[in-house]
Amino acid sequence: MIYKEFQGIELSSLGLGAMRLPVIDGDDSRIDEVAVKEMVSYALKEGINYFDTAWGYHGGNSETVLGRALKDYDRESFYLATKFPGYDLENMGKVEEIFEKQLEKCQVDYFDFYLFHNLCEMNIDGYLDEKYGIYKYLSEQKEKGRIRYLGFSVHASYDTFVRFLNAYGDAMDFCQIQLNYLDWDFQNAKAKVELLKEYNIPIWVMEPLRGGSLASLKEEDEARLKKLRPEEGIPAWAFRYLQTIPEVKMILSGMSNMQQLKENIRTFETEKPLNEKEKEVLFDIGSEMIKKIALPCTACRYCISKCPMELDIPGLIELYNEHCFTENGFIAPMALIAMPEEKQPGACIGCRQCESVCPQQIKISVAMSDFADKMA
Numbered sequence: 546m547i548y549k550e551f552q553g554i555e556l557s558s559l560g561l562g563a564m565r566l567p568v569i570d571g572d573d574s575r576i577d578e579v580a581v582k583e584m585v586s587y588a589l590k591e592g593i594n595y596f597d598t599a600w601g602y603h604g605g606n607s608e609t610v611l612g613r614a615l616k617d618y619d620r621e622s623f624y625l626a627t628k629f630p631g632y633d634l635e636n637m638g639k640v641e642e643i644f645e646k647q648l649e650k651c652q653v654d655y656f657d658f659y660l661f662h663n664l665c666e667m668n669i670d671g672y673l674d675e676k677y678g679i680y681k682y683l684s685e686q687k688e689k690g691r692i693r694y695l696g697f698s699v700h701a702s703y704d705t706f707v708r709f710l711n712a713y714g715d716a717m718d719f720c721q722i723q724l725n726y727l728d729w730d731f732q733n734a735k736a737k738v739e740l741l742k743e744y745n746i747p748i749w750v751m752e753p754l755r756g757g758s759l760a761s762l763k764e765e766d767e768a769r770l771k772k773l774r775p776e777e778g779i780p781a782w783a784f785r786y787l788q789t790i791p792e793v794k795m796i797l798s799g800m801s802n803m804q805q806l807k808e809n810i811r812t813f814e815t816e817k818p819l820n821e822k823e824k825e826v827l828f829d830i831g832s833e834m835i836k837k838i839a840l841p842c843t844a845c846r847y848c849i850s851k852c853p854m855e856l857d858i859p860g861l862i863e864l865y866n867e868h869c870f871t872e873n874g875f876i877a878p879m880a881l882i883a884m885p886e887e888k889q890p891g892a893c894i895g896c897r898q899c900e901s902v903c904p905q906q907i908k909i910s911v912a913m914s915d916f917a918d919k920m921a
Contacts, residue, residue: 546558546559546591546592546593546810546813546814547559547813547814547815547816548592549794549795551719551747551794551795552694552718554624555594556594556595556624556794556795557592557593557594557595557813558788558794558795558796558813558816559593559595559784559796559798559809559810559812559813560593560595560596560597560626560749560795560796560797560798561584561585561588561593561595561596561597561797561798561800561806562597562751562797562798562799562800563596563597563598563599563602563603563607563608563610563611563799564597564598564599564602564603564607564799565799565800565801566580566581566584566602566603566607566610566611566799566801567580567581567584567801567802568603573603573604574603574604574605574606575606576603576606576607576610578610578613578614580802580803581610581611581614582613582614583803584800584802584803584806585611585614585615587803587806587807588806588810589618589622589623591810592810593810594622594623594624595623595624595626595658595795595797596611596615596623596624596625596626597626597627597658597797598611598625598626598627598651599627599628599630599662600627600628600629600630600643600647600662601630601632601633608627608647608650608651609650609651611625611651612650612651612652612653613652615651615652616652620653620654624657624658625651625653625656625657625658626656626657626658626659626660627647627651627656627658627659627660628659628660628661628662628663628698629643629644629659629660629661629662629679629683630643630662631661631662631663631664631668631671631672631679632662632663632665632667632668632875632879634667634668634671637668637671637674637677637679638677640677640678640679640682640683641682644682644683644686648691654691655690655691655692655693656691656692656693657693657694658692658693658694658696658718658719659683659686659687659692659694659695659696660695660696660697660698660721661679661683661696661697661698661709662697662698663698663699663700663879664697664698664699664700664701664705664706664709665699665700665701665705665876665879665880665883666701666702666705666879666880666882666883666884667879667880667882667883668879669701669705669708669709669883672709673708673709673712680712680713680716683695684716694718694719695716695717695718696717696718696719696720696721696746696749697709697713697717697720697721698720698721698722698749698751699720699721699722699737700723700875700876700879702860702880703733703736703737703740706737706740707740710740710744714744714746715744717744717746718746718747719746719747719748719749719794719795720741720746720747720748720749721748721749721750721751721795721797722734722737722738722741722748722749722750722751723750723751723752724737724738724748724750724751724752724753724787724790724793725750725752725753725754725755725759725783725786725787726759726783726786726824726827726828726831727755727758727759727831727834727835728752728755729828729831730828730831730832731831731835731839731866731867731870732867738790738792741792742792747792747793747794747795748790748792748793748794748795749793749794749795749797750787750793750795750796750797751797753783753784753787753796753797753798754780754783754798755783756871758834759779759780759782759783760779760780760783761779762779762830766830766833767779769826769830770782770826770827770830773822773823773826774823777817778808778812780808780809780812781808781812782819782827784796784809784812784813785812785817785818785819785823786819786824786827788816788817788818788819789818789819789824796813835866835870838866838869838870839866839869839870840862840865840866840905840907840912841905841907842859842862842863842866842905842907843904843905844859844863845859845904846859847902847903847904848899848900848902848903848909849899850902851898851899851901851902852898852899853894853896853898854887854888854892854893854894855888856888856890856892856893856913857888858899858909858913861889861890861913861916862907862909862912864876864877864880864881864916865877865890865912865913865915865916868916868919873919877920878920881920889917889920890912890913890914890916890917890920891913891917891920893909893910893913893914893917895910895913895914896910897909897910
């Protein structure tokens with residue numbers, strides 16, 4: 546197992562994410578505890594020492610099951626991470642209540658790593674609002690040793706990201722972002738990496754396989770990769786890509802069975818970052834995947850000057866592309882909730898003035914109508 550140094554401790558480069566644990570009869574809330582215990586035992590034996598869960602995973606049962614699975618092991622032999630569920634605005638005033646319950650569910654006296662969960666446009670104001678006291682409370686728990694390292698996960702736009710860092714960046718020990726070779730450009734992950742470098746904040750990676758979409762590719766694309774590295778599995782290419790980014794300290798993978806766990810552990814026995822030629826091929830494959838679904842907006846912003854409703858058309862197209870590529874998901878709905886109704890895609894009046902100046906000849910009015918229908 547590869548290990549990364551972080552503030553004087555050694556973290557396994559691969560962490561076991563508990564969002565996609567094995568379940569019974571396809572019911573996400575019914576976790577197969579026997580299988581989980583076997584996976585946790587194998588993971589620890591093979592050198593994984595980082596386990597990541599959250600309040601809402603598996604219908605609220607992930608923390609409880611993972612806590613029971615880890616209870617049999619020396620508390621100093623693993624690092625446990627969970628998160629404050631700010632993705633639900635009703636939780637904003639309940640930070641103490643939820644934190645205490647999480648300790649109880651996980652059967653621990655402290656969390657090694659604790660995160661503001663899913664920073665986004667919908668919850669940024671709540672996270673920054675002193676009346677809720679979320680940062681104040683969590684900082685106090687860190688001072689008491691009940692949190693060792695404080696961080697945040699983010700699905701926000703660049704501007705929202707900056708707002709949070711301007712407020713709390715100096716106090717954040719780490720940041721968890723969605724990072725993979727497809728999202729390097731598609732979600733502008735490269736800008737987030739550069740921003741975190743400015744703040745000297747180490748990077749934790751979520752969705753290295755983009756929800757499994759990078760675990761298998763088209764036959765011709767897999768052949769291109771096999772020609773370069775015959776011995777490398779397709780999922781391993783996504784992990785090897787992340788090994789080229791020095792700021793990455795932790796790569797989380799939500800493994801659903803023992804086979805996935807074993808294959809990933811085998812990948813992380815060695816560090817084999819990609820060379821420039823290999824990265825070029827991988828980016829080309831990712832670009833082709835996106836082109837088949839995404840609208841080719843370059844954010845030139847010519848359209849905005851023509852829109853009588855003053856919509857942020859490039860921003861809306863970016864959300865539309867994300868929503869279409871992931872076949873729905875939570876990122877776009879949460880971002881739109883934070884917008885005034887008159888700035889949402891449904892506010893488009895279909896005048897098509899924007900289309901008259903679009904260099905990419907995007908049918909913007911059609912996209913906005915479709916986006917509004919998808920959100921209905």
